[in-house]
Amino acid sequence: MKQSSRVVLVTGASSGMGKAFALALLGEGMVVYAVARRVDQMTELRRLGAITLAMDITSEQDVERVVAHIKSQHGTVDVLLNNAGFGLYGAMEDTLIDDARYQFEVNLFGLARLTQALLPGMRSQGKGLIINISSMGGKVYTPLGSWYHATKHALEGWSDCLRLELRQFGINVVLIEPGAIDTEFGAVMLEPMLRRSENGAYHAMAQKVASATRQSYKPGSLSKPQVIVDLVLKAVRSAHPKTRYVGGKYARPLMTIRKWLGDRIYDKLMIAMVR
Numbered sequence: 568m569k570q571s572s573r574v575v576l577v578t579g580a581s582s583g584m585g586k587a588f589a590l591a592l593l594g595e596g597m598v599v600y601a602v603a604r605r606v607d608q609m610t611e612l613r614r615l616g617a618i619t620l621a622m623d624i625t626s627e628q629d630v631e632r633v634v635a636h637i638k639s640q641h642g643t644v645d646v647l648l649n650n651a652g653f654g655l656y657g658a659m660e661d662t663l664i665d666d667a668r669y670q671f672e673v674n675l676f677g678l679a680r681l682t683q684a685l686l687p688g689m690r691s692q693g694k695g696l697i698i699n700i701s702s703m704g705g706k707v708y709t710p711l712g713s714w715y716h717a718t719k720h721a722l723e724g725w726s727d728c729l730r731l732e733l734r735q736f737g738i739n740v741v742l743i744e745p746g747a748i749d750t751e752f753g754a755v756m757l758e759p760m761l762r763r764s765e766n767g768a769y770h771a772m773a774q775k776v777a778s779a780t781r782q783s784y785k786p787g788s789l790s791k792p793q794v795i796v797d798l799v800l801k802a803v804r805s806a807h808p809k810t811r812y813v814g815g816k817y818a819r820p821l822m823t824i825r826k827w828l829g830d831r832i833y834d835k836l837m838i839a840m841v842r
Contacts, residue, residue, distance in 0.1 A: 574644045575803075576600040576637065578624060578681065579651030580617075581608040583750035584700070587792040588648055588799055589617055595803065598641065602633055603651070624651045624677030625669070634684040643688025643695075646803060649678040650700045652718075656756045657763035658773070659713040667714045674718035675725065686733075695738040698802055699726050700795075703746045703818040707825045707833070710841055711760060711769070711776050730810060741802045742811045746818030749789040757781070775841040783817075790815040 575592050579585035581603035589601040589612050601612045602622040609619040620636065622629045637644060655662070655670040682697060689695030704712065705719035723742060730740035757777050764773035783789075798812040813819055825833045 573646060574598040574600070574637070574641045575646040575648060576602065576633075576644045576685070577648045577650060578602050578622070578678070580612065580619075581605040584745070584748065584792045584795055585650040586612065587796050588650060590615070591796045591800060592646075592648075592803070593617055595800070597646075597803075600633075600637060600644070624681065625672040627680060630677075630681050630684055634681070637685075638688065643692060644685055645689075645692075645694070646696045646698065647682060647685055647689075648698045648700070648799065649682065651677065652700065654704075654712070654715045654756045656711050656715060656760035656776075658711055658767070658769035661763045661767055661769060662714055670714045671718055671721075674715075675721050678722075679725065682729075686738075689733075689738050690736045693737045695733075695736075696741065696803065696808070697729070697733075697738065698741045698743060698799060701726070701742045701744050703744050703813070703815070703822055705742075705744060706822045708837070709776075710772060710837060711764070715756075727810075739808055740810070741808050743795060743798055743802070744811060744813045744818060744822075745790075745795045746813075746815030746821075747783060747789045748795060748815050749786075749791055772841060779840050788816075 575597050577585055577589045577592065577599065580589045580601035585603065589599050592599050593615050599617040600620065601609055601617040602620045603609060604621065604623050606619055606621040609617070613619045620633050622633045652674045655666060678699065699722060701722050702719045704716050705723040708716045726740050726742050733740060757780060761773055761777055764770055794814045798814050802808040802812060813822065824836065
């Protein structure tokens with residue numbers, strides 16, 4: 568499929584996997600719109616030819632402004648790569664509902680709002696590709712990750728339904744399910760998690776989860792973002808992409824254990840990790 572005429576929008580493109588996706592798609596010759604809150608951190612992308620715009624995925628005004636800009640310059644996008652997201656960790660009981668709502672705003676409702684705004688253009692051209700960056704956390708679960716996992720489980724179901732709805736218009740919906748990837752994720756989630764549960768009933772568990780996370784996220788022990796970049800490129804290059812792509816450390820083993828051995832065995836494994 569010719570890539571040079573295709574337009575892609577990548578959210579959360581200022582760092583980590585989002586930046587890696589944008590760089591790879593520029594390398595494919597695509598017209599790349601890279602959006603994030605931290606537009607100052609996308610200087611390299613802009614230098615290499617990306618169109619960088621500031622956008623907070625939770626702001627309806629920002630979404631409308633970005634979509635209007637794309638419409639004025641290119642009409643629509645051929646590929647929407649919904650990557651923006653973060654992981655909220657902490658005991659469910661210790662987490663403020665407002666914080667939980669914000670987790671859903673970023674990881675689900677924001678990308679849904681953006682997708683709604685871009686779908687008319689895709690339908691009018693009779694084709695399109697929506698790639699949603701989920702997680703192995705959309706199929707499994709970990710202690711103190713209730714709100715994060717809730718958003719990823721929701722994204723999985725939302726994407727499956729959307730795929731059925733959009734098939735009639737020639738639009739594909741793809742889920743990417745990364746495992747443990749060498750990004751900011753581990754470092755960013757630890758401090759807020761410990762702060763939420765530092766004095767309560769879950770203090771000991773939070774300390775153990777933090778210790779296990781630090782052990783798992785040792786430098787050089789995780790999969791590189793390129794593993795997931797390669798999956799995105801497979802989906803973008805294919806005329807008939809898979810509905811799901813899985814990659815990265817721990818993803819397949821944990822998802823297989825949960826699926827085939829059941830919840831009780833999986834629960835024991837998770838508890839053993841934080842003893």
